[in-house]
Amino acid sequence: MVRYGMVIDLNRCIGCRSCAVICKIHNSLPPGTWWHRVETVGSREHHVSVGKFPDLSEVYLPVPCMHCDNPPCVKVCPVGATWKREDGVVLVDFERCIGCRYCMTACPYGVRQFNWEDKEKAIEKGFRTAGFDGEYVDGYRHGYPLDHRTKDGRLVYTPERPRGVVEKCTFCVQYIDQGLKPACVRGCPGNARIFGDLDDPNSEISKVLRDKAYIRLLEDVGTEPKVFYILPVRKKGRGIISYSTKLEVKR
Amino acid sequence: MGISRRDFLKISAIGGTLLSGLGSYYFQRVAGIQQSGVELKTVRSVCSPNCTGACGFEALVYNGRIETLTQAADYPESEYDPRGCLRGQSMVNLIYGPDRLKKPLIRVGKRGEGKFRAVSWDEALDHVADKLVEIMRKYGPESVAISIQVPGTGYVHKGAMVRLASMFGWSSLHGYTMNGDLPAFWSQTFGVQTEEFESLEWANSRYVVIFGSNVMVTRLPDAKFLTLAAERGAKIAVVDPNFTPTAAKADEWVQINPSTDSALALGIVREIINKGLYDEEFIKTYTDMPLLVRLDNKKRLRAQDVKRLKEVVEKMDVPEYREVFVIYDVNNGFKPVNPETLERDFDPILEGEFEVKLVDGKTVKVKPVFQLLKEEVEKYTPEKVAEIITPPNRDKSEYTETIRRLAVEMATVKPLHIIYGASNYQWFHGDLKGRALSLIVALTGNIGKSGAGISTYAGQFKIRWPLGAWWSFKGRKNKWVTYLLWMNKEYRESEEFKKYNRETPYPKNDVKAFLFGWNNPFDQHNMANRMIEYAESGELELIVAIDFQMTTSCKWADVVLPGVTWYEKYELTATILHPYVQIQQPAIEPLFECMPEIWIFKELAKRLVERWDDEELKRRIAEFYPDSQLFMEEEEAIRGGRWNLKLAREIANKASLKAIELMLETGGELVEGITLEKLLKGPVRLNLPTPNKRQIPFWEQINLKKPFPPQSFPVPLSKTARFVKSGRIEFYKEEDVFIDLGETLPVHKDPFVDTEYKVNPEAKMKYKYVYITRNALYRVHSTHSNNITMLELQDFKPRVWMNPQTAKENGIKEGDLVEVYNDRGKVYGYAVFDTGLHPGVIIFEQGWWSRYLRGTSYNSLTYPWIKATHLAYFVPGIWEPTTAWNEAACAVRKVQM
DSSP: OOOEEEEEETTTOOOOOHHHHHHHHHTTOOTTOOSSEEEETTOSSTTOOEEETTEEEOOEEEEOOOOOSSOHHHHHOTTSOEEEOTTSOEEEOTTTOOOOOHHHHHOTTOOOEEOOSOHHHHHHHHHHHTTOSSOSGGGOOOSOOSOEEOTTOOEEEOSSOOTTOEEOOOSOHHHHTTTOOOHHHHTOTTOOEEEEETTOTTSHHHHHHHHSOEEOTTGGGTOOOSEEEEOOOOOTTTTOOOOOSSOOOOO | OOOOHHHHHHHHHHHHHHHHHHHHHHHHHHHHHSOTTOOEEEEEEEEOSSSSOOEEEEEEEETTEEEEEEEOOOOSSGGGOSOOOHHHHTTHHHHTSTTBOOSOEEEOSSTTSOOEEEOOHHHHHHHHHHHHHHHHHHHOGGGEEEEOOOGGGOTTHHHHHHHHHHHHTOEEEOHHHHTTOOOTHHHHHTSSSOOOOOGGGGGGOSEEEEESOOHHHHSHHHHHHHHHHHHTTOEEEEEOSSOOHHHHHSSEEEOOOTTOHHHHHHHHHHHHHHTTOSOHHHHHHHBSTTSEEETTTSSBOBGGGBTTTHHHHHHSOOOTTOOOEEEEETTTEEEEEOTTOOOOOOOBOOSOOEEEEBTTSOEEEEEEHHHHHHHHHTTOOHHHHHHHHSOTTSOHHHHHHHHHHHHHHHHHSSSEEEEEOHHHHSSTTHHHHHHHHHHHHHHTTOSSBTTBEEEOOSOOOOOSSOOHHHHSGGGOOOEEEOHHHHHOHHHHTSHHHHHHOSSOOOOTTOOOEEEEESOOHHHHSOGGGHHHHHHHHTSSOEEEEEESBOOHHHHHOSEEEEOOOTTSSOEEEOOSSSOEEEEEOOSSOOSTTOOOHHHHHHHHHHHHHHHSOOHHHHHHGGGGSSSHHHHHHHHHHHHTTOOOHHHHHHHHHHHHHHHHHHHHHTSOGGGTTOOHHHHHHSOEEOOOSSGGGOOOTTHHHHHHOOOSOOOOTTSOHHHHHGGGTTSSBOOOOOSHHHHHTTOSSOOOOOTTTTTHHHHOTTHHHHOOEEEEEEOOTTOBTTBTTTOHHHHHHTTTOOEEEEOHHHHHHTTOOTTOEEEEEOSSOEEEEEEEEOTTSOTTEEEEETTOOGGGTTTOOGGGSOOOOOOGGGGSOOBTTTBSOOOOTTOOEEEEEEOOO
């Protein structure tokens, strides 16, 4: 059985936000909606240093849906609209979702979004906020243009962004079902991402996870996320030997 | 209002039912939009804003529209996959954005007001042709100036504008110097325009030192090769006044005062020399270090002036752009040096002082360049350098140690690659810094080898092979106008200019008409608002813009001609970050009445020829298209009443493909065997003369002992070889202006002393901060300024970055709207604090269109400084005055609302 997962190597991540943008364009997300975010850990402003001068650092953290093996969002969904597919991908059936937002409360990662308004309104509002008089020419809309349904007919991708439903990263289900990797993986100029089958011991992702130390976000809450992060190596102190026999303790 | 959880659930449940009802309405709509049987297709093109990444992208087309863009990831060396970034991925926001131009426009309001009437192509083109001919008659054709940007991204269409200019002898502005991207040290030291590694080579270095370049933000598709170098064990060090994402990824960040890199470099050079860590063989063979310099006139000793050598030299066959200089050989004393080869038939002494008898009977003292250099750098002791480079909040004694350590590391860990950033060389003394940094790689023998060298990565205007067959009409030549001279009237009239200018031309009646394509000069180049003044005063009599969207500059234009994006035409690209030749292909028909630029220039040419007395042009105008049959085909359609936009576009596409073929067929060795057919299948590597065709600068010089410089296309070797007459890497410059300014050898000069403080001594107290306009993650210069997704990522707000200490000094809180200003201008933005920034620096991210800045401009603070050494020769875009954006002092204050 296939079980999809993703590795993000934070040593390679340069915080360029290409993953967030390609996700937005491909999944037809209007202004105000992001399925994928990248921020600088500990900083209010992206790409601004943190730490005590001059020992500064910037670590960038991309956050898609974790596609948990033990997904709390699934458990609380009263109508079975959000579920974990047999390949481990957590999806939302837009036709079944009633917009109760229990799943948003349950998700510890804050990656779910509720469509408060119609996509058209969101676009109009976005352009207005940006100071434009108009919007896209001739009613243009970006994004993968075709609906996508699972084998059992559930609507899991649509270029429309229906009002009143909850949505999130789908690992680009419309692509993985065609044998393509998710857009953020194909679009990462830092080659920081590996996507593949966790159950295949010979897959690239399995090999990397065997060889390298990784963490998952909020592991202690028991969600069993399938997005794995390879932690950045701290530079300070590398190559320096510090040795003394005396124990020095500040009292 | 308190709502209990229970109530909330109830409300949600009702809302949910209601909303899910609404939802089904959407699904019906979607079903209506998605037509069954309509095919999805992908078309590969090349992302080509004024960035030289040249990233292959695949457009997914559905119903005649581009729905998504994805990196093509089809490079033969898969390490390059995927090339492309957030801006290229969201390009649809511009192609279909609200600023997209629809029809040709003629101005009806005041200049800059943005009021136009939409007109037909005929009316617009006739109007432009009438005005141009009027100006050409009144002031001469050279008073018409054109500007294109980054020609490497568009050999066909950008070339068509140059071709048009060549027909009538118009002046061209060279984008490389206009942008300040020309690193002047290259021509001074190596005799070339610019050289650099392809980014794949970065990973082969074992030590990479980045002097003021933010690769991790400004070179996104290539950034990973630095990561790769680190993974393979290389050390990455970043020398920068400011902590950047690149510094965050490096092993070491060396924070220094702004524009003091030359002091650091010379301190390192002193250590390398004094510790004997230099590569003696290398400097004897490839550099001018052994050449003798006369102490009486500071010029190099010429063999023809030496009594003993005169006869020998007269028998040597040396081209007129070379000189035969002299070394002192261990065994044979004074010996002439053949500048046409680097094969060494001498063993020179590098240190000491000698006396030589000249032809005129005089005896003069001479010293090798190395001896002079050694004496010069003696001043740059670690302690002295630490005085110069250590930021106010840091410990100087730590810096003396760092200088010593860096010197040993850089001299001993090989291969060493230095990346010298544009933000660092776009200063008045940027050339001195580059010359000093080049010394490090030359002394350590780190040139011409895989992973070893010095690179600069901005602009890269150099074209990759000779393009004359297309770019010049029937061998006619362009004239040139230096951008800074146009902007700096005072300097043009100054004594210094008259004294040092040797060959830099200027149109005798000034620039009167300005035509530009693919650039936004009224945001990006209105230095100290000069360009806007010329437009407002009417000194500029005609302004014509060609673009695909309504930029700030289009608003200043009299006529706007709508062009297309790189997904609406055929185009040939070959830039510098990687040596792949690629083509752009039309994924969609041009939107509205937008037209491929080759057609626009063809039509302009046709209409100008009708109005201009030039028999040859009248007779041969059909040849503007590379195949005159195509030209005739369109003319016949016009005569027969069959002409329409679609037909004109089809013909223009055929003409573009012909132009590609023409450039490949006439391009010589570098493109031999590269055909249109192959390019239609994917990227093809240039035939570089190196192992595996890798882009390794000076490989032939170092390994095949060919003299410096390699040719910089399109100019003939004779033009550039005279910069390094010895045929070697030259650190000693003997032209009078270098002698007068004390810059015969690389030295350190403090910023602002020869610029801001010279013109206004009060500036030192009044404008305490350095005004840096860095490149943003969210724009390619000013392209994508209006990209809705990029705006969203910035909360729709321009920012001003500063150290919290700087903010405190000025009573500024984080998030305040602040004004950065000097006597020349001002710009607004919201304050962001970063302790990693040098306390003497204020940063604004260039590229914001004026409309996002309450009508202000970040380039109203900058100034068109001209350095006299840049007038010693004139070769457009190679040796020419170049813009020093960062040489601007400023102050900052909170805006009182």
